[in-house]
Amino acid sequence: MVAFASFGAPHTRITQDRGPAEADVDTDEDMDEGAGTARLAMPGEPITSAQAFMRGHGTYVDREDVVASVAGTVERVNKLITVRPLRARYSPEVGDLVVGRITEVQPKRWKVDAGGRQDAVLMLSSVNLPGGVQRRKLEADELQMRAFFEEGDLLVAEVQAFFSDGAMSLHTRSLRYGKLRNGMLVCVPPALVRRLKSHFIALASGVDLVLGLNGYIWISKHVRDDAQAGEDGFDAAAVYSNKNDDIDDATRAAIARVANLVRVLAAHSVPLSDTVLLEAYEWAVDQDWEVKDLVREDVAEALVAAVASR
Amino acid sequence: MATVSLSKAEVAYIKTSLEATPPLRSDGRGLYDYRTIALETGVAPLANGSAHLKFGQASEQATEGTEVIAAARLEVEDVESGEGVNGGRISCTVSCSPSAYPHSSAAAIEDIQHDYTALLHEVISHPSLRPSNLSILRDLKSWLLNLDILVLSDAGNIYDALFVAAQAALWDTKVPRTRTVEYSAATSKARVALGGSGDMDVDSVEQSGFNVRDVKTAADFELEDYWDEGEPLRGGDAWPVCVTLNLYPPLYYLDATSTEEVATPSRLLVMYSFPADQPPRLQGMRLLGPSEIGLPLIKTLTQTAQTYATDLSCALRAKLKDEDLRRTEKARQRFASVR
Incomplete structure (x- = not known):
């Protein structure tokens, strides 16, 4: 059509x-x-x-x-x-949570596109390798860095420090950080993502969000509570997996709905936070709009008005 | 935003979404839905015809979407010196703003521009589509139509956008009216009228009644001073539209976003023209991507593409007529307010 x-x-x-x-x-x-x-x-x-x-x-x-x-x-x-x-690239600060994409694999480090002026750096020494936090990095790990992250892979990380040239150094030394799968990425202007208590948001209907402070937003299938990092059901072997889990149609539709909501809110310059997204999602479900209708201009304006009035 | 690469998980996610029943794409569209297309003609006052086009969200702040500006400019060419050709010609150029491809180097952007230009020029400037009113003086002067398209951002499906923008700009193009100018020897009568002395004995050159040679007398032209900008470029109903079928054999889908494009192995571009009172004409075809596709599949795909091209062409035609109406209305209001 x-x-x-x-x-x-x-x-x-x-x-x-x-x-x-x-x-x-x-x-x-x-x-x-x-x-x-x-x-x-x-x-x-x-x-x-x-x-x-x-x-x-x-x-x-x-x-x-x-x-x-x-x-x-x-x-x-x-x-x-x-x-x-008004429109600027992301300017990182230590402790920021960002979502990035690997652009290059170099000796002992990855280059990561995180929306900043320069590519970020993720050192091999600042990632968690399979087999425990305390594991020593071996020469074999250096030779098979692509087994962990390869070009194009998305990851969530924290800004650890800055190099002398201003490039940011990332780390993924937490079980909550690492490779992303089971979902899709939406990019918004970085100014729209505020600093929040937690940037991991779980919406109802089985959707998880990672709000990167660099404006990269990852929307994915919800990870069950007992499979969260540190719980018994946590699958350590899947940390560097490239395979998606089975995602049912309802979850897929919910992910697409959240993605469209994020796009609409960003297009209308609404700062994104957990409460705004929760309200927007509730509104979209209440009004019973089709997922693709959400980007229609009249619906989008109603949505923004509804979110702003609360 | 054009992305360089996707992770394997993302590609798999897109693929399974397309293969699911019912298929659901990342923005909730079905397989054969287009994004909303925002279109405005007459955006560049100095051009003879122009259009602004955006696939995706119509609001100005929207960061996503494929945005293109097209403008047509007429230029006089000398046919005698071999610069121009009889009947005029069309030259298309596509340039890409670096912000449309933030991940590409300058050299890579030049390559992309060249690809777009080659395809658009080949199809649009084909002799079968040449408008009949691009000629000024036979064997002397003709119009050269420069169609320039600027890609402001690319969020997928750029080829369809280029062709829709090109058609809108050409539809909007007005060719200035011209009048031929002849140099002829003044007759004695004219000289008298000019104030010459009538009773002097003057050599008068009489036109010989035996001179039956058809001498071409028109030497130059001048622009007619008329209230409008000229007559519309003819052949406006024949400009082709392009439909890109993104192939995931056996299924295919339309209007891919840039992430979907990266995840799709091959694309089939089909250009159709719908001249009035004639059957639809296939004006061009391209297969992009590394994978191989059998001839029987291509045959069925071109046929299905025709139905989508008809839809797109009808919708575009209606929108362009709307735009014409809107602009005459606006002009009238401005005129009324001045009075």
């Missing part, structure tokens, strides 16, 4: 209400954020005088002015002016 549509008017045009006094910020008082209104800057827009302020990230000095080089919100710390871009 083919359906054509028109480009609708954007939902929220960013209207920049600027009083006459705000037109150019020259003094200290004007730079203070009054009543929580964020000031937006377009690339090439003069922000303030270069003599009174210093240029930070996202700005440059052109003659007498500090000029924005990206579109975003203007921020000020004392005399330092920065512009935080």
Whole structure:
């Protein structure tokens, strides 16, 4: 079936209400954020005088002015002016949970695409190998690194540290981390994923989510409680498996539904959290929409309104 | 987002989803459903015809979706110098924004562009599809139609998107009206009218009544100053649509997303044209991918592709007429508000 549509008017045009006094910020008082209104800057827009302020990230000095080089919100710390871009790559912090994809296998390390400016690094020494946490890494492990992760594999990991060039180093030294299977990946802008108490979310109807702080979201079949990491039913041999379990049609439909919900919420710039996703899922089931109808514009807007009103 | 590779688990997940009964794809569509296609014509004021197309979510903030902008621009070519050809010609170019393929290097993107350009140019500029009003002066001047397509993002099914965008831009194209200009010797009568002295003895060149040679007199042309931008490019009903069948023998599906494309071993592109009052015409065909497909299967697949192409073409035609209506309505409102 083919359906054509028109480009609708954007939902929220960013209207920049600027009083006459705000037109150019020259003094200290004007730079203070009054009543929580964020000031937006377009690339090439003069922000303030270069003599009174210093240029930070996202700005440059052109003659007498500090000029924005990206579109975003203007921020000020004392005399330092920065512009935080609206759309940016993921900037990692230690302890962040990320979902990544292996791009390269190198000696003693994997390169991982985690949505940052540079590929992340996963050292062989920072993964759990089958056969126990305390196992020593052998030369044989180095020779068969592709048996653990190969190009294209998805994994969930934590940011452990940074290298001197700013690349992040990951680790999967927990039984909850590691290779991903039984599901699908959806990518959203990283700014939409907030830091939560737990980034492993279990929805009703047998769907698990991993909200990577880099905007990569893994949606998969629920792992039974007795098969969770550390429980008796945990299958240590399946940690590096490439084979999916049997997934029934209802679970598959539920996974597709969650994926569409995530896409719709991201398209409408709704920050994702466990409560938002739970509410959105309940709403979708209550309203009894077909999975494919969720991306329809009218349904999507109703969904966003419903989630926002709660 | 174009992905380089998928994990084995993802490929297996996509495959079993397609093979399940009933099949359910990652966004809940059936096998033969298209994503919503958002289309707008007349987006580039400086082009003679243009279109903006997006497969997937229609909202502007949406990060996913295949987005393409097409624009047609007419240029005058000299036929005498061998630059142009009689009857005009069409040249297609596809360029890809680096953000459409963030994982590819510049050289790889150039290869991709070349592939798209070659296919589109071969099909669209085929002599059987050449519009009849691209000629200005026989043996002297003709129009060259440059069709440029820019790929802003690629979330799968780029070939269908290219052809739909091309058709929309060509449908929207207006060819300026031209008038021939002749250089002829002024007759004595004309000279009198110009204020020359009528009683002087002047050599007047009379046209010989015996001169029966058909001398071509038109030497140049000028643009007619008229209220609209010109007449529509003819042959608008014959522009082909492309249908991509993604093959997982024995089953196939339409409008793959980029992840599904990576997981699919081969694709069959079929280009159909539906000229008015004529049976549908197969304008081109490509098989992409490493796997081999038998001739009997291809025969049945091209036949099934025709039904999908008919659907797509009908829907597109209706949408383009809607767009024409919308734009005349908009122009009228603007005119009314100015008055």
